Amino acid sequence: MSWETVIGLEVHAQLSTQSKIFSRSSTRFGAAPNTQASVVDMALPGTLPVMNHGAVERAICFGLAVGARVAERSIFARKNYFYPDLPKNYQISQFEHPIVIGGQLKFLLDDQEHVIRLTRAHLEEDAGKSLHEHFTGPHGESSSGIDLNRAGTPLLEIVSEPEMRSAAQAVAYARALHALVVWLGICDGNMQEGSFRVDANVSVRPRGQAEFGTRCEIKNLNSFRFLERAILHEARRQIELIEDGGTVIQETRLYDAELDETRSMRSKEDAHDYRYFPDPDLPPLVLSPEWIAAVRATMPELPASRQARFQAEFGLGAYDAAQLTMHRSTADYFESCAAGLPAGQAKQAANWILGELGAALNRADIGIAESPVPPDALAGLIRRITDGTISNKLAREVFTAMWSGECNGRADDIIAARGLQQITDSGAIETLVDQVLEAHPQIIEEYRAGKDKAFNSLVGQVMKAARGKANPQQVNTLLRQKLGG
Amino acid sequence: MTLPTQYPSIASLGKALRERRISALELATDALQAARNGADPHLFLHIDDDLTRAQARAADALLERGNAGPLTGIPIAHKDLFVTRGWRTTAASRMLADYVSPFDATVVERLEQAGTVSLGKLSCDEFAMGSGNENSAFGALQNPHDPERIPGGSSGGSAAAVAAGLVLGATGTDSGGSVRQPAAYCGVSGIKPTYGTVSRHGVIAYASSLDQAGVLAHSAADLVPLLDTMSGFDERDSTSLESCDGVANAPGRIAAAHDAWRHQFSQAGRQPLAGLRIGVPQEFFGSGLAAEVADAVEAALQVFEALGALRVDISLPLTRLAIPAYYVIAPAEASSNLARFDGVHFGYRAPHYQDLADMIRRSRSEALGPEVRKRILVGTYVLSHGYYDAYYLQAQRVRRMVANDYQQALDEACDIIMGPVTPGVARRRGDHDDDPIADWLGDIYTLGANLVGLPALSIPCGRGGPAARLPIGLQIIGRHFDEGRLLALADCFQQHTDWHQYTPRQTS
Numbered sequence: 007m008s009w010e011t012v013i014g015l016e017v018h019a020q021l022s023t024q025s026k027i028f029s030r031s032s033t034r035f036g037a038a039p040n041t042q043a044s045v046v047d048m049a050l051p052g053t054l055p056v057m058n059h060g061a062v063e064r065a066i067c068f069g070l071a072v073g074a075r076v077a078e079r080s081i082f083a084r085k086n087y088f089y090p091d092l093p094k095n096y097q098i099s100q101f102e103h104p105i106v107i108g109g110q111l112k113f114l115l116d117d118q119e120h121v122i123r124l125t126r127a128h129l130e131e132d133a134g135k136s137l138h139e140h141f142t143g144p145h146g147e148s149s150s151g152i153d154l155n156r157a158g159t160p161l162l163e164i165v166s167e168p169e170m171r172s173a174a175q176a177v178a179y180a181r182a183l184h185a186l187v188v189w190l191g192i193c194d195g196n197m198q199e200g201s202f203r204v205d206a207n208v209s210v211r212p213r214g215q216a217e218f219g220t221r222c223e224i225k226n227l228n229s230f231r232f233l234e235r236a237i238l239h240e241a242r243r244q245i246e247l248i249e250d251g252g253t254v255i256q257e258t259r260l261y262d263a264e265l266d267e268t269r270s271m272r273s274k275e276d277a278h279d280y281r282y283f284p285d286p287d288l289p290p291l292v293l294s295p296e297w298i299a300a301v302r303a304t305m306p307e308l309p310a311s312r313q314a315r316f317q318a319e320f321g322l323g324a325y326d327a328a329q330l331t332m333h334r335s336t337a338d339y340f341e342s343c344a345a346g347l348p349a350g351q352a353k354q355a356a357n358w359i360l361g362e363l364g365a366a367l368n369r370a371d372i373g374i375a376e377s378p379v380p381p382d383a384l385a386g387l388i389r390r391i392t393d394g395t396i397s398n399k400l401a402r403e404v405f406t407a408m409w410s411g412e413c414n415g416r417a418d419d420i421i422a423a424r425g426l427q428q429i430t431d432s433g434a435i436e437t438l439v440d441q442v443l444e445a446h447p448q449i450i451e452e453y454r455a456g457k458d459k460a461f462n463s464l465v466g467q468v469m470k471a472a473r474g475k476a477n478p479q480q481v482n483t484l485l486r487q488k489l490g491g
Numbered sequence: 492m493t494l495p496t497q498y499p500s501i502a503s504l505g506k507a508l509r510e511r512r513i514s515a516l517e518l519a520t521d522a523l524q525a526a527r528n529g530a531d532p533h534l535f536l537h538i539d540d541d542l543t544r545a546q547a548r549a550a551d552a553l554l555e556r557g558n559a560g561p562l563t564g565i566p567i568a569h570k571d572l573f574v575t576r577g578w579r580t581t582a583a584s585r586m587l588a589d590y591v592s593p594f595d596a597t598v599v600e601r602l603e604q605a606g607t608v609s610l611g612k613l614s615c616d617e618f619a620m621g622s623g624n625e626n627s628a629f630g631a632l633q634n635p636h637d638p639e640r641i642p643g644g645s646s647g648g649s650a651a652a653v654a655a656g657l658v659l660g661a662t663g664t665d666s667g668g669s670v671r672q673p674a675a676y677c678g679v680s681g682i683k684p685t686y687g688t689v690s691r692h693g694v695i696a697y698a699s700s701l702d703q704a705g706v707l708a709h710s711a712a713d714l715v716p717l718l719d720t721m722s723g724f725d726e727r728d729s730t731s732l733e734s735c736d737g738v739a740n741a742p743g744r745i746a747a748a749h750d751a752w753r754h755q756f757s758q759a760g761r762q763p764l765a766g767l768r769i770g771v772p773q774e775f776f777g778s779g780l781a782a783e784v785a786d787a788v789e790a791a792l793q794v795f796e797a798l799g800a801l802r803v804d805i806s807l808p809l810t811r812l813a814i815p816a817y818y819v820i821a822p823a824e825a826s827s828n829l830a831r832f833d834g835v836h837f838g839y840r841a842p843h844y845q846d847l848a849d850m851i852r853r854s855r856s857e858a859l860g861p862e863v864r865k866r867i868l869v870g871t872y873v874l875s876h877g878y879y880d881a882y883y884l885q886a887q888r889v890r891r892m893v894a895n896d897y898q899q900a901l902d903e904a905c906d907i908i909m910g911p912v913t914p915g916v917a918r919r920r921g922d923h924d925d926d927p928i929a930d931w932l933g934d935i936y937t938l939g940a941n942l943v944g945l946p947a948l949s950i951p952c953g954r955g956g957p958a959a960r961l962p963i964g965l966q967i968i969g970r971h972f973d974e975g976r977l978l979a980l981a982d983c984f985q986q987h988t989d990w991h992q993y994t995p996r997q998t999s
Contacts, residue, residue: 045593045594048836048837049831049836050574050592050593050837051574051580051582051587051590051592051695051696051831052573052574052580052592052594052596052692052693052694052695052696053692054691054692054696054727054728054729054730055729056726056727056728056729057729084827086826086827086830086874088830088833088848088851090833090835090847093831093835093836094830094831095830095831095833096827096830143840144840145840145842152835152836279875279876281826281827281871281874281875281876281879282874283823283827283874283879283883286698286699286700286730286824287696287699287729287730288729288730289729289730
């Protein structure tokens, strides 16, 4: 039998606010345990949550970017369950009335456009972290520790419809979503630090069947590779189970990257009854049209629109435009580089950014925003290529010098200091040609004997004598004149 | 021994302080001694002479410099539901027996800034759950008018401390009548303002949508500066209001409104309350109301009529349904609010346990009292899957309908509502031990104001019980933000009657 995998994703994107969603403590990652936990985060008696408007604005921004309905009124609810890293023993989340409803995400996979609809996105707070090391409890007993630095970190939980049909498609969706939230500046996207975590709901059904199979939820996947492998593994497990006459039970599973398998965490039977109810400490979140409009006004141009504009405005091909709009910082870099170039030369900028610069950034493992060669400097280099001052080959040398900060990274100064200007003075080239011809009579003979390779060898000798700077076109012409004459 | 009786009001004591006829430190020293040697050993849960003296010295410094306000140097005390730096905050629970908060409640902070001198923390029902102060983990309290009887609750310690003459004011909280009922039982004046006018920041939460801080004192005139100082917008409480019908929610609002009403009454000659329509809900006078209470309230209404007010019969048909609605919503919120008391981060942790779940179970079972556990269980049940709609949602619907009834009466029929606070006078301690819901039914007249968020106060209006020694309270409920008018009306009544001057000393 042929099987189809059905996947829906729930993504927890940590919002890039300075302070927590309901308190003023910092959200900075990596601080010493409990140094960023206020009385509110610790849920001390008498404390109350106060909404961080920055988190709300980031949620609005996301809703607008995916074409969703941004609810003019949404409600915070308490999700009640006992867990030691959840100090209130309830999580403030949104349940029946989320802030973002619907929307869709478009992305390319194998040159095909895919559209996945979103169910919703809602605001909620993160929990703390248990430290399973050796601590001592108040009665001298051995005990776990708890770090509440992460407690209260703002999250946007983005829920997709179960519309994905393969692990590759799910990964492409997750990548596109990741790129979008980073593009919007609402999430730093750092997956190692848990800023972007994915839960995958996976089920299988015989191809052609309308009803969904029973799903399992795989929690907390923090890399795209794990997401793909977990889905592949889980789908295979479910298919084998059904083919062996078993039935899938609805449960929450964990992916073990080392063993490359998922295993049961809890089944539906011992699922929590979360006893959701509206949080009486927080009034309904009411968004005025003015507030939404103000957020819209500060939003960056969206990737799809920018891609189209790059094609129309700079004459780029679809592929280059798509590559340049994967990340906002790349697109910004390209645009400021292109601004320093005459019309029609933006294609050169695209080539350099996606080629030489991209490779250098990868080697150095830094982002384009941290590039030691800023966009105006790169434009300066490209101008010297297009006006014939240096060859493309020497431009790479100049770029390397710029990268290492030589002459304050200015192309013109490097070219001058290293004497790399192309020699276009025909008199100077002629002198070089004459010297080479005089020094290599045997090559001339080989040439005369009909060996074409000998001509190239002579060109090479001239270029070598010119230390690469002679205009190759002029060298060719002069040599032919002298030899053929 | 009590506070100097020659200064029976905040105004007179404040004047003596400002004129330096008495110092805040002398007063505090005497008051501390009185509080320690008071008749009821359980009344104060924590007294700390150094902390009190430090506040008294600060008050004296203000008085010395001539920077004193109406409350500078005035001895008060706080219900132990308000968190305080320095003094322990227990909520009268074993769970928090040793708990010291790293911050002050906003109310505590504001009163301290106004120069009040706190004598410490007053007992209450555990986590404010109860109406008799018998649910304190640290001993039941006595009613100063009769030690065999309850002072009421949950702000029973606050009412008893004022009635006993140990302080001139005491903070309280009122989620279903917890300021008004003990005020009535102890013969003092107490007000619960409009929901959202006084910050809940630093008030240990019981039922968040109903909890409202209030205050108790000897008279309406004394309540004015206290409530005025406590109230005002607080950015640390999201349910705190920035404005009240267009008037900024800030100290000064209530005092100004009160003064304006008082002025208006004083200009109106022999009929100061002419034009005032008092709504009297027929449902507040049904079976279950003791005749002596009905008589006292009737007599009070006649006083108001004599002052020119018009009495209007109104109906609040859902009065009885307020009880089940309240006892679904309040426990539901409490079950979630009290979940943090798990022995993990702070508070009591059981000494012996198997694993984490067992530790939490034992810590909660050992440290929370029976009434608290009962309400947590009820609240957990009504929020559970399959019961939520039938209980919690239904209760919210009833709440909205009750609100509509009050709103309609106050919009169309009357300016204020008056009636009894309680069905009877303070009962004997232990009387309801075998009847778990008898006390719940006793809240029938007070719950409405909490469900609707309206301001309501209680003032003494008579006496009943054996030898007519036990106080009876009159309840006045107003429109949202009408605290100033309620206090002015209560003050007007107290200028024409002397029930509020009846103190336990005269009977013992």
